[in-house]
Amino acid sequence: MAGKIENNRPVDPNAKDIQIKTKLIAMVGAVIVFSSVVAVTLSLTVFDKKQVQATEVQLLHSADGAMHVMQDWVDTLKNCAAITANRSDIANAYATENTDFFNELVNTYTELLDYDFMAFVDTNGIVTLGGKDGFQKGMNLSSSYAVRKALSGSPAYSFEELPGYPYSAIYAYPVKVDGQVVSATVFAYSLATTDFLNLMQVSYDVECTIFSNDIRVKSTIPGVEGTALANPEISEKVLVKGENYKGRNKIKGKDYISVYSPLKNDDGKITGILFIAKSLEDVEAIKFMTIKIVVPIALAIAIGLMFLSYLFIRWLMWRIANVTRQLKEMATGEADLTKRVTLRVLDEIGDLVINFNAFCDKLQQIIGETKKSKNELSNSGESMSASTQETASSITQIISNIESISHQINTQSGSVQQTAGAVDEISANIESLNQMIEHQSSGVSQASAAVEQMIGNISSVNNSVEKMASSFEELQSNANTGFKMQNDVNERILQIETQSEMLQDANTAISSIAEQTNLLAMNAAIEAAHAGEAGKGFAVVADEIRKLSETSSAQSKTIGEQLNKIKAQINEVVAASNESSRSFGVVSQKIQETDQLVMQIKAAMEEQNQGSQQITGALKTMNDSTEEVRAASVEMSNGNKMILQEVQHLQAATLEMKGSMDEMSSGARKINETGAALADISSQVQEAIGKIGTQIDLFKV
Template sequence: MHVRDVSLKIKVLAMTLAGVVVIALIIASMYIRDISKIAEENILEKSRAVVFTVEAAREAMAEKLAQGVITDLETLASEGDREKLLAAVPIITAIDVASRNAEAGNYAFRVPKFEPRNPANEPEGVEIEALRQLESGKLDEYVVAERHQIRYFRPVRLSSECLLCHGDPAGAPDPAGGVKEGWREGEVHGAFEIISSLDAAKAIGSKATVNISAFTGGVMLLLGVALFFIVRLVLKPIVSYVDAFKAASTGDLTVRAEVRAKDEVGRIAHFFNDFIGTLEGMVREVKGVAGSTERISQDLAASSEETAASLHEIRVNTEGMKNKIIHLDSEVSSSSKSAIDVDVYLSRLSELIGDQASAINESSASIEEMTASITNIAKAAEEKLRIASELETTALDGQTEMEETEQMIKKVAASASVIMEMIQIIQDIASKTNLLAMNAAIEAAHAGDFGKGFAVVADEIRNLAESSAESAKQITQSLGEVADYISVSESSTVKTGEIFSRIVDQVKDVAMSMSEMKNATHELSIGAQQILEALGSLVSTTEEVKGSSVDMKDRVAAIVEAMRSVSAISSDTKYGMEEITLGINEIYKAAEAISKAGGDNSESVSALKELVERFTVGNEATGA
């Protein structure tokens, strides 16, 4: 569910309560922080008060020593009573005063110092940094706020009473049993430290948090209840207006919103009622117009359909007449064209007959020459037939020789293979001889001086074996090349034999063709004589046809003239009929468009009527 789909009441309440909660949390956190800060300031002020009290006790003790109320430190030192001397030192008195009430005051008291005489005063952690800051002389106090406690430091400055034990000369024994440091009055060499726990402050803060939370929760609850009733009071009219809008959206235009006030919400209701009233009047008028328009559209559609049907029948009849006239015009044009073609053909026929007579005469002379040529060709064919027979014999002899050459090459190849095998045996023997020579040389080396001569012989044998192996290798290589050449020659011989075989076949074909040519030329000679006789008869027949074609040409000319007149009349009739058909088609299309528009208008009016029927107006609601 999206946020914009949530009820307006819930949105207003949620936004208002969220704002109140945020403000309450901010105020509460600030208040709690102030309470915690005040509690810490109180603890710090208490620490200052304790230190000021300690310093006051120190100063009071120093004044009593100066006034003689208490025996001065020099006298006590001369008496050698160390305990009384320490008890009379002002700083010791101040430390004792602060330590006595530490537990009751809920704090811890320390006097950290670099190189202290009392190991318990050795500085630790933050105390070291605090002493360094205070010894610089720039600070009168130093505060360290930790998670569970606050440390307050105030510098301890040397007074004149302190110099009895810590003054000059440096390194001399002091009355208290220590060694003097050679310090000066006013120097800082330690600090009063008050360590106060924050547990009480945290308890106050926690209590304040609980109280503030309870108070804030109560206030928020009261505000929530008040807001609920306020929002309900404001949004209740809007909810009723939503119901009115919903009813209007379904088509009920009789609904009206109740105007309860004159504020912005009441003005919305007033404007809504005005809008619905105006819309109701418009819908009522549209309903009346839609009813009248529907009746008119139905009448128009019926008339358009009848007109379209009549025009369709006229169109069909006109199209039939047009097609018949077009067919008639086509037939007339075809007949006229045929007559013209006949006239043209007759003219060409007369010319062709004349040309044919001339051609026949020329053909007679040509045929006589052709007969003489055929006789010469027959003689030449007999001579070529004889030469072809001799060539066939020669080709057969060449084919036989090539077959014998092929057999010889195969034998040479077989011999080369045998030689290759023998060379391989020689290589194996040379390899083994080389191995034996090496073994003999090794044995001769083992024999020492006795085997030197044998070693020389073995070395010579090994060299001879290597030379034999190298020669065998070269022979093998040469024989391999020879074998390749033999293989190529064998392949070429086979191909040459195949070529000779094809030559023999082709020579036989040539001889056969020459024999057939001889027979054909003899038959051609006989045929030429027969053609000469037929040409004589054709010349006399051609003269008769030429005379008849002249009479036929005159009759066809008269027919062509008559067909031209008929064709002109047919063309005019065809053009007029096309114009009539085109006009009727245009009228038919217009009638169809009107009919379709009437149907569409009727459907649109029906749809409009159906649409406005969804609305409920005043006269329908009351039954008036």
């Protein structure tokens, strides 16, 4: 609801009187504080996450380093054992059982080499000699995996506990004389001392623990030695699977980031764990130290940004105040349009100043032109008053003319109604004619289609007749060829018959020769009998000739029978061939008669086809004439429709003109009434022009 009035405008009584400068400073300050808090929070969160990740990576490197150190210790033990076992004088010492040599060797090694325990063992694993801090003489080390493998001929290392000795790194090397294992040297580092743990703590700044299986043997974490590993997941992954474990766990109430690595013998058996860890308290301490450094710096930066923002907003509001002051002077002074705002900086506010000055220039120009147009406007008002009076008289004449035109339009409307009735009757007659033409066209189309179908059938029959004629010609040719070939066959059969008679004669001659040969053989046999012993050979030949004669006679008889059969069959073939020749003659005659009938049918079909073509031409001519009549009828119908449409349009136009004239008459009356009101308005406009001129004169241009 509007309250007090300020500068002739209502002001909301609930409106808060807060400067924009105060609002901007508060908003910018809040943004800076919020951004600083968010930036610090995100930075610390990321730093904390990165610090944990860096600690985990450092632990992995530390675990790798610890395993390398452990391997270096094993390599040192290996070197000590190998040097001792491979000495050239060790074999003589064993052969002569020179104990002084071994005692001197042990004392020398104790002073020079780096190890915790050493010993010589016999083939049963019994210590024969040990250092002053080493394994005791007579101690049985056969339970050690490394000792057993060395006595079998191969060097070995292991991580294990021996009776009476703590968890240690052990290396054993075989001593051979003439290729036979006679002893083994054993060197060991104790992992239950603080040497290895202190080295890890100093080198990597981590906590370190040595496990024998899952029991803590030695640790830099107070109060955990002798306790067991309570996490079954770690035991499964490290002691069973032989894999490293990385993660967080709690030991004695403190949180650690830790890495567990398996300790393996050279055969892969896992006997212990190397534990490397970093307390999360150290990570938190680094985080708190970072907060103590980052927060004051962020606070100082936020205060500095807020101060700079205050100076910038103050300068910005001062520039806006200059524009406001100029507007206020223009609103409360003498309306001096010649004043302008000074441009100091070319930016968004500078654009505002430029556009404001341009607006003042435009307003000054408009007011100047308005002053010049004031007199012209006054003259125009007087002219408008005179024109109003003339308009009133003209409107009176227009009203009388409109009434005369309206009477003529009523007369024209009656004539148009009569014309429309006549056109409708013509249109009905044309529609009836169109239907008759459609029926005639349909009948002609059906007849034309039937004739075309008949022509198609005639063409099909002609094609069939032509094919039949061609087939009969080919058949006639084949029959003639067959008749000729049959004559050739008959001639050849006659030749065969003649040749078979010649064979019969030859066979008769052969039979006669066989009978004569038989007689000669009989005569020869008789003569041989007369000759006695001298004719025995000739008798054998005569007998063979007789047999050959009998065989020839039998074969001649068989051949004669076969020739008689062949002759009978040839006679049958000759009779059949003659019958076939007569049949070929009859077929050829019938084919010629049929061919003549086909040619007659073909000629009749051609005559019928020509008649059908003439009928089709006549029907086509009739159909074209029908189409022309129908087209003329359609054109007439379309023309009649156009005439009918034009008449209807004329009726509609007449009605519209009549309505328009009524409206014009009514409007003219209203215009006449308005003319009087316009005269009053003209006098009011003249008064208003006078008042506007008075107000415009107040502006200084």
